[in-house]
Amino acid sequence: MLNRRLLRIKVMQALYAYQQAVAADLLLAQDRIAAAFEPDLTADVAPDRRLLEGQRKLGEAQLRDWHRTGELPESGSDDKEVAAAVKGAIEYYERLVNKEGAFYGGQLLHGAESIHDQYLHLLNMPQALLQIITEDNEREARRFTGPRFDPQGTARLFENAAFAKLKENEQLLQTTIKRKLQWTDSEELEALRDAWQKEMKPDEAVQAYLAGKNTGLAETDYETDMELVRHLYKDFVFKGEALPRWLESNDLNWEENRPIVRNLVLKTLKMLPYAADEKQELMNLSANWQDDRDFAETLYKQTLADDAKSEKLIAESTQNWDVERVALLDKIILKMALCEMQLFRGIPVKVTINEYIEISKLYSTPKSKQFVNGILDKLAQDLAASGEIRKSGRGLLDNQ
Structure with missing residues (x-):
């Protein structure tokens, strides 16, 4: 039957595909700015190619700054054409990103449910x-x-x-x-x-x-x-x-x-012995697919929603290491673990950490196991001390 580890892996794969798509979307947004300042070869007056090239570079730089910081320069751009091109590119990018989030979330659930179809197909x-x-x-x-x-x-x-x-x-x-x-x-x-x-x-x-x-x-x-x-x-x-x-x-x-x-x-x-009749129920995808579906969907959506917050936590915990240099897959694994530790109160912290260490061993670099273990262990202690992690439920002690 389908287990939670496989669901976590499918969430990880969906988030990885989403991040790859979003990176491509940023390039498409940059292309829109470049297209806005292409010289019009049919114009009556010869275009000022140097001016257009400068506007393109300024617009692309402002888009990159906005993508990195989430903010445009306070004064925006004194060049109205550049400001309009950047605004249009940002709006275009954000529309694409919203579509990517919904698309890969749907693909995640479809991928899990297709396992059940494959099983019935093989029967x-x-x-x-x-x-x-x-x-x-x-x-x-x-x-x-x-x-x-x-x-x-x-x-x-x-x-x-x-x-x-x-x-x-x-x-x-x-x-x-x-x-x-x-x-x-x-x-x-x-x-x-x-x-x-x-x-x-x-x-x-x-x-x-x-x-x-x-x-x-x-x-x-x-x-x-x-x-x-x-x-x-x-x-x-x-x-x-x-x-x-x-x-x-x-x-x-x-x-x-x-x-x-x-x-x-x-x-x-x-389950089909000699005595079984035609009404015998077949195996389900999991013991409670609705609960498992909710777990996967919530983990995916909340990891995306908490992306900036988790990025900051990871950056603060990677001393002497530029967070931008952390492998994308490792960052996704860390962000999922942080989300799970804080959101799912019935899952022990140790279980969460062990699960993501195992996933890192299967899918990331040879050194990822130690890296993921060290970061998660430190962050779990910090978040528990600040009250961000609270565990409750049968067999669980708070923050354990």
């Missing part, structure tokens, strides 16, 4: 596999020289009761239709066909299953069928070659999401 794999085998058998039957293999060799798969159990599940059926989670992509189906022909079909366990016969004991035969399903997922969907390669190419976050999706799929199969 439809057995039916897609039967479709491919049917097409292969029909194509072989039409061969002028006769089929190269006996279609009856795969007959037992079409009688697999575990396949049928998944197909008949009402929640899976309804959600698949509602969210369009069928296997319809031609490249994905081709990857599944490749996996079947080159990996699954030659596999000893699969061949033994196809060659075997039912015992006549329904529950015993069902367990044999389910064991094959588990084998197909474990060894050819989450391992193997063709399907993992497709999944990774189709989802940039697949390696990160794979353990969660695998856990959801395999736990769901355990």
Whole structure:
């Protein structure tokens, strides 16, 4: 199931993408100033190129100063054209930034919720596999020289009761239709066909299953069928070659999401014993997705809202070190941790610090672990002493 660490990582990724986009937005704002002072080659009077170049440089410098300090020079610019260009560029930049914040916040939640869609989509794999085998058998039957293999060799798969159990599940059926989670992509189906022909079909366990016969004991035969399903997922969907390669190419976050999706799929199969009926509920994304969703959304928005405040705290704690030289990812990690420590009263400070140290080890530089640990430890003590951090709740002591 989805855990809070993965949610923190997705918030971090959203904030990183946001910061990259905002940096590009500033360049676009600068381009607007440059465009405002391009010489008009169609004018009746030759443009004063030196004047225009000076206005452009002044406007760009004022935009940079405003971006760094949040304020324009008290007198603004004596040149009304420069002042108007800077004002227009700032307004344009701020509109872009607001859009970026909303966009990447939405992408964050979509990215987390897409894990659940991926899991349900993969539960439809057995039916897609039967479709491919049917097409292969029909194509072989039409061969002028006769089929190269006996279609009856795969007959037992079409009688697999575990396949049928998944197909008949009402929640899976309804959600698949509602969210369009069928296997319809031609490249994905081709990857599944490749996996079947080159990996699954030659596999000893699969061949033994196809060659075997039912015992006549329904529950015993069902367990044999389910064991094959588990084998197909474990060894050819989450391992193997063709399907993992497709999944990774189709989802940039697949390696990160794979353990969660695998856990959801395999736990769901355990929830479908012989006695389970078509109304059996499937696994949820998390124990309480609404709470987890609120946590991620609030952490993202508040980290953005507290950006200037957190930047100042970090700068004050990095003695003899220019805060501008701190790696962007490290700053995002520190700002998220500061936000979490102050905002979420039910999460112990030590838990927060340990979580972000682990994230820094996974995603940032080799030295980030010590840097993040040192800064957060100092800031946690300072904020607790000033009353900015207050922890309360069952099992928690204030400021611990």
